[in-house]
Amino acid sequence: MKVLKFGGTSVANAQHIKQVQNIIKNLDENNIVVVVSALGGITDLLLRTIDMASNQDEKYKDSLQEIEDRHIKTIKELIPIQLQSAILSKVKSELNTLDTLAEGAFLIAEKTPQLTDKIVSFGELLSSYIISEFFVSAGMNSAFKDSRELIKTDDTFGKAAVDFENTNKNCNAYFSKTKNKITVIPGFISSTAQGNSTTLGRGGSDYSAAVVASAIDAEELQIWTDVSGMYTANPRIVKQAKAIPQISYEEAMELSHFGAKVLYPPTIQPVLSKNIPILIKNTFAPEEAGTLIAKNDNAQGKSVRGISNVEHITLLSLEGPGMIGIPGISKRFFEVLSQTGISVVLITQASSEHSICVGISDVDAAIAESLVNKAFEYEIATNKIKPVLVESELAIIALVGDNMKSHQGLSGKMFSTLGKNNVNIRAIAQGASERNISAVIRKDDVKKALNTLHEEFFEENIKQLNIYVMGVGNVGSRFIKQIQNQKKYLKKILKLNPRVIGLSNSRTMIFDEDGIPLENWDELLAKGKKADRTVFFNTVLSNNHRNSIFVDNTASETIANTYADYLKHSISVVTCNKIACSSDYKKYSDLKELSREY
Ligand code: ADP
Ligand code: ASP
Ligand code: MG
Secondary structure (H helix, E strand, O other), X not given: OEEEEEOOHHHOOHHHHHHHHHHHHOOOOOOEEEEEOOOOOHHHHHHHHHHHHHOOOOOHHHHHXXXXXXXXXXXXXXXXXXXXXXXXXXXXXXXXHHHHHHHHHHHHOOOOHXXXXXXXXXXXXXXXXXXXXXHHHOOOOEEEOOHHHXXXXXXXXXXXXXXXXXHHHXXXXXXXXXXXXXXXXXXXXXXXXXXXXXXXXXXXXXHHHHHHHHHOOOOEEEEEEOOOOOEOOOOOOOOOOOEOOEEEHHHHHHHHHOOOOOOOHHHHHHHHOOOOOEEEEEOOOOOOOOXXXXXXXXXXXXXXXEEEEEEEXXXXXXXXXXXXXXXXXXXXXXXXXXXXOOOOOEEEEOOOOOEEEEEEEHHHHHHHHHHHHHHOHHHHHOOOOOOOEEEEEEEEEEEEOHHHHHOOOHHHHHHHHHHHOOOOEEEEEEOOOOOEEEEEEEHHHHHHHHHHHHHHHHOOOXXXXXXXXXXXXXXXXXXXHHHHHHHHHXXXXXXXXXXXXXXXXXXXXXXXXXXOXXXXXXXXXXXXXXXXXXXXXXXXXXXXXXXXXXXXXXXXXXXXXOHHHHHOOOOEEEEOOHHHHHOOHHHHHHHHHXXXXX
């Protein structure tokens, strides 16, 4: 038996669902469990509906309408017309129940986690029913099964814990008897012993699939999504990221825990204990190999396997002269956080015990601050401890790999690479397993940090140079020509990949973060916006690219006077402008000093 899970984008509309059908049709397999998410975006829409309804905002009806329209449209495009009416009437009756529930929230101006789970479960219920009916209408031997009758949980609504004993029993009883080749079940949803609907946490359809795969001892779990596997870094942020062919369970778990959303972190646990391999595949490019997650599969022996990032992080630091003497401070600190269900993503403590610092999610920051200050009220009043220091809008980046422990100098390389690019590091943690080194940085530096580290660890040392050129006279235009002519040579011999990102003369300026096409830069520049050296400088800063270089090909004294500003932001300066380097000696030596410092 195989379990195949299809995510929200894979089932977003009729056209995508047909792709899914193709994938399943081509499988040479007798028993297939297909786990599906809600049509892409529907879970968010349902959550917004409940928020609006419970805030007595009448607009909740518009989003209910949108939910209805999307499902009806999908049915009409998938199912042959003569078979539509029964399916439409069943779906409409479900939508009526949904309307009634939302109206309830509106009338009492209240939402409870229990009601939220009930409402949000309609996303997966509807998608799985429609997809199953579509398979049947296409002549496939398929049946629908409500996973609330299979997966049993406690009553932690919103993120329920699975009762494996009963779940395994239910799954075995059902799947050992079913005669259908394909069983379609809704992901994400489950129920309590009393039969109330629960959900397994956002992104939880992956977990549903893993729970069922483990219960029935499936030979493989396949996660079908919108990218071709687990990548060396989030492919939306790092264009050069590549799918990792094979990875161990532990590495995959670490990457997903630190933000690789392609796999919901709890997914690995149930299949790991049974040694069931997970294959991540792309619904829209099924021919691509994808990523195989299996036991100790670090075949190539690479030290760093991937780099991941978690955004919206807040650091809480507790410090003060009295901390060393008072026993149990850390215990009390963590107790306060755990009692309110605040999860700690990262911990660091200096060996002097003078301070403890933890990373939590931004959404928990305000409540954590007040609770911690309350818990240490006495110590704060007697100046033994300072009120907790709260820094928000941060992010974590983490290097992950099983073999990192046997390689020296990785953290040195990580931090010096970040340092050279002016990425300030607020906290550092390294897991005892040495499978992960993480750093807390500013959220605005995430893109630069990920790309820099990716370049350093994965891109055969080809270094990208992000160049901003001011002045396109004789020297400037020859310079651009040289870059264009020598591109291949620079890449091959010097391992450099220069891109001109900004270009300005005294009249106009242009920017292109993917690199200005150098064949016709002059035409593009002529159509650029009005030149302004302050705007130019601010654009270099806000682009915040790694390896940024300002090249001054003017003869202007005003421009030469701006070098210090660039240097102070770790932006290199290259110039043929003689003013800066051959006028006052003090000016020259100050600039040399700055370039050494930054
Ligand atoms: P689904 O709806 O199929 O469950 P998700 O949106 O939950 O899909 O997960 C897939 C997304 O995960 C990708 O589109 C990508 O943006 C994001 N992602 C983040 N980090 C990684 C990574 N390291 N490898 C692959 N995808 C990643
Ligand atoms: N539909 C749910 C969500 O958006 C579960 C999932 O897609 O995995 O969180
Ligand atoms: Mg997902």
